[in-house]
Amino acid sequence: MKVLALDLSKSRTGWAVWDGKSQKAIFGHWTLGTAYTSRGRTFAKLHAELNGLWRLTKFENIYFEQPINPASLSGSTNIETLQVLSGLAAHAESFAYAVGCRQVEGINVSSWRRDFIGPQKRGTKRHTLKTLTIERCQQLGFSPRFDDEADAIGILDYSLGLNGIVPPWRKDEVLRPMLTGAK
Numbered sequence: 001m002k003v004l005a006l007d008l009s010k011s012r013t014g015w016a017v018w019d020g021k022s023q024k025a026i027f028g029h030w031t032l033g034t035a036y037t038s039r040g041r042t043f044a045k046l047h048a049e050l051n052g053l054w055r056l057t058k059f060e061n062i063y064f065e066q067p068i069n070p071a072s073l074s075g076s077t078n079i080e081t082l083q084v085l086s087g088l089a090a091h092a093e094s095f096a097y098a099v100g101c102r103q104v105e106g107i108n109v110s111s112w113r114r115d116f117i118g119p120q121k122r123g124t125k126r127h128t129l130k131t132l133t134i135e136r137c138q139q140l141g142f143s144p145r146f147d148d149e150a151d152a153i154g155i156l157d158y159s160l161g162l163n164g165i166v167p168p169w170r171k172d173e174v175l176r177p178m179l180t181g182a183k
Contacts, residue, residue, distance in 0.1 A: 001165070002057055005156035006064040007148045008088040010034075010042050010081075013049075014148030016156040017059055023168045024141065025156055027149050032088075039084055043091045050095045062096045063159035064089055065151065066106035105159070112158035140169045 007014035011034070016027035030049045033042040053059075067085035089106060096104035114120075117132045130147035137143075137150045140157075144150040160167050 001061065001163070002059040003061045003063065003156060003159060004053070004059040005152045005159055006062065006092055007151035007155060008046075008064055008067075008085060008092065009148060010037070010084050010088070012146060012148045013046065013088070014144075014146065014150070014152035015053065016149070016152040017053065017057055018156060018160070018167060019057060025153060025167070025169075027142070027144065027153055027156075029146055029148050029152075039087055042084060043087050046088055046091050047095060050092070054095075054099055058099075060101055061103040061105075061159070061163075062092060062101055063105050063107050063155055064092050065109050065112070065155055107155055107158060112155050115158050115161065116154040140173075142169070 001020045002017065003020070004015065004017045010032050013030045013032055014027070015029065016025045018025040030045070032045045032049070037045075067089050068082055093104050093106075113129060113133065117129070117136045120129065120132075130150070133150040133154050134144055134147060137153050140153075142150075142153055144153060157167065157170070
């Protein structure tokens with residue numbers, strides 16, 4: 001089972017793909033646009049990047065972080081950001097159906113994060129959560145350069161668990177060390 005996980009964002013979309021056999025997933029990121037890039041061009045860039053990755057490894061399942069719920073808008077998130085994230089999710093889903101993926105699913109950020117880094121206090125800062133996700137990836141032997149790549153690895157790890165798969169990077173894990181917070 002080949003699985004692709006996406007942390008969708010206009011500025012830096014993290015991706016992680018596992019072929020079902022390798023010891024590690026491969027991961028990276030794509031820049032889909034800037035503040036001046038139109039939504040349409042951003043969506044077209046996602047499609048092109050997905051197509052390029054699809055040619056390299058014909059993934060069968062796509063999982064992505066669900067867009068923000070409009071009721072949860074806060075901080076620097078605005079309606080434009082929500083529209084871009086919703087559009088990116090729709091384009092990822094459309095791409096999955098176009099190439100015949102068996103499954104495509106949006107994953108709730110709180111669900112995958114709680115599973116990946118452990119429960120956090122309500123109101124934990126976004127920066128701290130991102131730092132903990134990178135730390136957890138490092139514990140599992142990954143070296144993400146950006147939090148978007150770490151998030152994609154977390155989404156991938158969680159989605160494999162949903163399917164009852166224990167990936168090689170988790171097989172020898174007996175007890176997970178506690179993540180104590182940002183360094």
